[in-house]
Amino acid sequence: MMKPAEKWGLVSTIKAPAEDILTFAAYHLEIGAHRLFIYLDSPCPEARALLKAHPKIRVFDCDDASWWQRRKKTGRPEKHQARQSLNATRAYRRQAGDLDWLAHIDVDEFLWADRPIGEILNALSATTLCARARPIEALAGDGTAFKGHIPSGPEQGGTVGRIYPRYGEHLKGGFLSHVQGKIFVRTGLANISLRIHNVFQKDPAAGKDIENPGAQELPEVDLCHLHAPDWQHWLAHYRFRLSQGSYRAGLSPARPLDRGGLSKHDLMTMIEAEEGEAGLRAFYDEICNDSPALRARLEAEGLLRIRDLNLGACRRKHFTAFT
Numbered sequence: 001m002m003k004p005a006e007k008w009g010l011v012s013t014i015k016a017p018a019e020d021i022l023t024f025a026a027y028h029l030e031i032g033a034h035r036l037f038i039y040l041d042s043p044c045p046e047a048r049a050l051l052k053a054h055p056k057i058r059v060f061d062c063d064d065a066s067w068w069q070r071r072k073k074t075g076r077p078e079k080h081q082a083r084q085s086l087n088a089t090r091a092y093r094r095q096a097g098d099l100d101w102l103a104h105i106d107v108d109e110f111l112w113a114d115r116p117i118g119e120i121l122n123a124l125s126a127t128t129l130c131a132r133a134r135p136i137e138a139l140a141g142d143g144t145a146f147k148g149h150i151p152s153g154p155e156q157g158g159t160v161g162r163i164y165p166r167y168g169e170h171l172k173g174g175f176l177s178h179v180q181g182k183i184f185v186r187t188g189l190a191n192i193s194l195r196i197h198n199v200f201q202k203d204p205a206a207g208k209d210i211e212n213p214g215a216q217e218l219p220e221v222d223l224c225h226l227h228a229p230d231w232q233h234w235l236a237h238y239r240f241r242l243s244q245g246s247y248r249a250g251l252s253p254a255r256p257l258d259r260g261g262l263s264k265h266d267l268m269t270m271i272e273a274e275e276g277e278a279g280l281r282a283f284y285d286e287i288c289n290d291s292p293a294l295r296a297r298l299e300a301e302g303l304l305r306i307r308d309l310n311l312g313a314c315r316r317k318h319f320t321a322f323t
C-alpha cells in the first residue's frame with residue numbers, strides 16, 4: 001500500500017507589505033502546505049491578525065523585544081541573513097513536529113509542481129535527508145513567464161551568451177538572483193542548522209558540520225522567483241540589494257576575476273557610474289524584460305517556462321477579509 005502524501009511546511013522571515021505576505025501564505029496553503037511559520041521581520045499588524053487567525057499558520061514577531069527574549073546576551077542580529085537562518089533553525093527544532101519536511105524560502109518565491117508536493121517528497125528514498133528545488137526567475141511582464149535554470153557545466157556559458165549577449169557572461173546562469181535554489185529538509189534530524197540555501201548537521205564524533213547530508217535534486221519542483229517583477233519594483237530594491245542583499249560586495253562572480261569576470265556588485269556599480277539610470281534600465285531590459293525577443297531566445301534553448309500561479313485568486317480565497 002502506498003504511503004499517504006507526506007506533510008510539508010515552510011518557514012520564512014518576511015519584511016513586506018501585507019498584500020505580499022498574505023499572497024505568499026495563501027498560495028502555499030492552496031498547493032498543500034500543512035504548516036507555515038512566518039516570522040515578521042518588521043511589524044505588519046494588518047497581515048499579522050489574519051495570519052494568526054489561520055489554523056495552519058504560526059506567526060512570530062521579530063522586533064527587538066522578541067529577539068531579546070530569545071537571545072538575552074546578543075539580542076537581534078544586525079544582518080537580515082543571520083536573522084533568517086536563526087528563525088529557520090528555530091522553526092525546525094521547536095515547531096515542525098507535525099511535519100515530515102520543512103523548507104526555508106522567501107516571500108517572493110513560490111513553489112510549483114505538476115503534482116502534489118507531498119507525493120513527490122513521499123517518493124524520495126529514506127536515505128534522502130534533504131532535497132533541493134532549483135529556481136526559475138520571473139520575466140517582467142504578465143507574471144506567467146519565467147527563465148529556466150541552466151545547470152552548471154561546459155555548455156552553460158555558451159547558452160547564457162546566446163540568450164543575454166551583452167551582460168550574460170557576468171551573471172550565473174543569466175539570473176539576477178540566486179541559482180542555488182532552496183532546500184527541503186526531512187524533520188526529526190539531530191543537530192540541524194538551516195541557512196538560506198543550505199542545511200548543516202553537526203557530527204559530534206568528527207567535530208565538524210556536514211553540509212547538505214543525504215542530499216539530492218528535486219527536479220519536479222520549481223522555485224518560481226519573482227525577484228524583479230517590474231522595473232519600478234527592481235529599482236526600488238536596487239540600493240538595498242547592492243549594499244546588503246544579493247548584489248552586495250564580496251559575492252563571487254560568474255567567472256573568475258582573472259578571466260575578466262565581474263561580480264554583480266561591480267557590474268552594476270560600473271554600469272551606473274558610466275551610464276546612470278538609463279544604463280541600469282538597458283541592463284534590466286536585456287536580462288528581465290518579457291519581450292518577444294527574449295521569449296524567443298529562451299524558447300530556442302528550451303528554457304522558457306510558463307507558470308500561471310494565480311496569486312491574486314489564491315489570496316482572495318484564503319484571506320477573504322483582506323481588501
